[in-house]
Amino acid sequence: KAIMPFGNTHNNFKLNYKVEEEFPDLSKHNNHMAKVLTKDIYAKLRDKQTPSGYTLDDVIQTGVDNPGHPFIMTVGCVAGDEESYEIFKELLDPIISDRHGGYKPTDKHKTDLNFENLKGGDDLDPNYVLSSRVRTGRSIKGYTLPPHNSRGERRAIEKLAVEALTSLDGEFKGKYYPLKSMTDAEQEQLISDHFLFDKPVSPLLTCAGMARDWPDGRGIWADEEDHLRVISMQKGGNMREVFRRFCVGLQKIEEIFKKHNHGFMWNEHLGYILTCPSNLGTGLRGGVHVKLPKLSTHPKFEEILTRLRLQKRGTGGVDTASVGGVFDISNADRLGSSEVEQVQLVVDGVKLMVEMEKKLEKGEAIDGMIPAQ
C-alpha cells in the first residue's frame, strides 16, 4: 500500500508512549472534537491509519492547536481522505451528530439536484435582494483530501479538474486561471469579480495542513479547502436561475469526471464527502446579499433566523461584519435535507424577511408574521 509522504510521522513510533503521555491537553478547549474525544477513544483509534496513511493525530491536530472560542463552536477535526470517515467513525460519528442536529449513524441523506423541484425563487425583490449565490464543494473519488495530499496528488487533481472543466461548453464554457501563473491583469479582474480566493490565513485551515505548497496546484475552480468549490451566482434576486445553473453545471461536471473513472466522493449515509465534517451532506450554502436595516435591529432577528433554519454573515463571508444593514443570509443546514429543500428554505425565508422589512418601514408590527417553532 502506498502512502502520502506528509503527516504519517511517528504513527508507529508514538505507540511506544502510553496513551496518557500522548493524549492532548484539552482542558481549555471548546470545539466539537474536544467534547467528544476521550482517552478511551484515543486509545482505541491511535494505532489505526487509513490506506493512504492518515492517522487520528492528523485528524485532530487542528482542534488541538485551535482551542476555540467560548461562543463559536468549531469542528476541531478534518478528514484526510474518504476512508477517514470510516476508520475514525468512533470519533467522527458523535461529532457529526452534534454538528448536524442529532444526525444518527444509521440515517440516510437524500440528494436532490433537480432544480425543477424548487417552487418559486425567481421573484425576490431586487430592491432588497442585491445578489444570489449557491456554492458547494466536491471531492474527487480516489484522491486524498487537501489536509493530506502531496504535491504530486494535488497536481493530478488539478490536471483532471481542468480537463473536465475545459470540456464544458455552451453557457458553461470558461477558462482556468492557475494561481501560480496568473497575470496581474487577470488577478485584478478576478478580485473585482469577487472570484479570487486567497491563501488561507485562518489557523483553523493552516494547522490542518491545507496551505502547504501554496500556490502550487491551485486555481480558480480548483483546490482550496476542498478539491473543488463550485459556485453559481448573479446580481439580483433570481435564485431560481442561479440554482438551475448550479444543478445543471454540477451534473455536467460530474458526468465528465465519471467518464474519467473518478466520480465524486458520495455515500448514502454522509452524502457528499468533504474535508470538514461541517460540510457533509449537500455541502451547500445558498444565500443572498439582502438589505435588512430595520429587521436586523429588531430584538427577535436572531430568533427569526433560527426558526427559518437560516444563518447570517457579513457581506465579506464567514467571520466578517455586515456593512450598511446588508447581510449575507443563507441556509444553516447541510446534512439530513436535500439541496432543493435547503434552497427552498432560503427562498421562502428571504421572501418572508423582505415582507417583514417592508412592514417595519411602514411602522407596522411584524409579530404575527414570525413563524412558529
Add this chain to the structure above:
Amino acid sequence: MASSFTRILSSKRNVGILSLVGGSVAAGFLLHREHVTAGEPLRRRYPASAEYPDLRKHNNCMASHLTPAIYAKLCDKATPNGYTLDQAIQTGVDNPGHPFIKTVGLVAGDEESYEVFAELLDPVIKERHNGYDPRVMKHPTDLNASKIQSGVFDERYVLSSRVRTGRSIRGLSLPPACTRAERREVERVVVDALSGLKGDLAGKYYSLTVMTEKEQQQLIDDHFLFDKPVSPLLTCAGMARDWPDARGIWHNNEKTFLIWINEEDHTRVISMEKGGNMKRVFERFCRGLKEVERLIQERGWEFMWNERLGYILTCPSNLGTGLRAGVHVKLPRLSKDPRFGKILDNLRLQKRGTGGVDTAAVGGTFDISNLDRLGQSEVQLVQTVIDDFLAGSKYGVCVLLRSSWYRL
C-alpha cells in the same frame, strides 16, 4: 559515546526503532555517522518527478541546492523515527523567501536528519556557514570562559549584554517532529535537571499552561516571555503544534540566566545582564551550561553533539556553537554612516532591531551580535565580538570605526 548507546538500548524507544524496521537487517542504532541507517523506506503513489516542488520563484538555501536528482534520491527515505525529506523542506517550499534575505528553508526533525539527508544538508550548511564543509571539517567546542581577554564595554554606549545558545536532548525528536509525549519528556528532563542548580543559578520554572496572570505579566515586564510563534517560517515547519503544551520558561532568581523550553529548539539557554560586562555574562553562560549538562548526565541523558556539526539544533543555521553573543548598543551616528553595513560585514557582525530578529532599531539603539556559528568555538566567537567593541575606552565607537577601516 558509550553512554548514548546505553541510553538508547535501555529506553523504551528502542522497541519502536526495531519494530519500525521490521524484517530489514540494518537496525537504526544511532551512534556515529557511519552507522546511521534510514528507517523503512516509503512506498509512494507518484514518482519523484511528479512530487518535486516548484522552486522557480524561491530564494532560500534549500531551493538553491535541492536538485531534482537529489530529491529523487532522498524522497523515499525516512529517519528511524519516520521523518521525511518532504517534511524537512516544507517550510522552504511554503516560504519562497525575500530577494534580499536568504533564509535556510529547511529544518531537522531529529538528530538523524542531518545524516539521512546529508546530501542536501551538507551543501546547505556549507553555503550558510561561509564555506564550512561538514564532510571534511571538524568543529571546535570550547566553553572555557577564563580564556576571555578583557570584555567590559563602555556603559555609556552598551546598554546590555547577552549570550544565547540552544541545546537538544539526545534521543528525543526535535520541535518540528516531536510527538506530544516526547515534548513533555523534554520538559520533564530539563526541568528536573534545572531544579538541581544552586547558588546564583538557583531558580524557578514557569509552565506556559499553568502560569498565573501575575506571573505572566512579570515575565513580560522582564522581557522573558516568548510568544506562540507566528512567523510562517516556524509554523510551516510544525513547531507551533499543540501550543502551549509542554512549553515554559525557567529563570534564576537573579534574572540573569534564562532557559526557554520547547520553543524553536528543545532548549534555548540565555545569559544576560544590563550594562557592558560581556566577560561576566559569558562566564555565567559557560558555568551554567556545564552545570546543566552535568545534571542531565547524572540522570542518564546527554546533549546532541558530534564533532562534525557541533551542537545539533533544529535549524541548520544554528549548528556548531548555536551561539549568538551580542549587545544593545547606542550607535546613532555610526548607524547613519553609509559604510555601516560594510563595517559590520567585515567584522563578521550582524545588526538587528532591539526586539530581536526581524524588528527595527529604536532611537539609534541596535542589537549587534556575531554572524558565525559553525567552525569557530564559543570562546573564539565571543572574543571576536569583544575585540570588535574594544572594552572600556571612551572612544569605543571610534575604535570600532577605525578597526573596520583597517579591514575595509
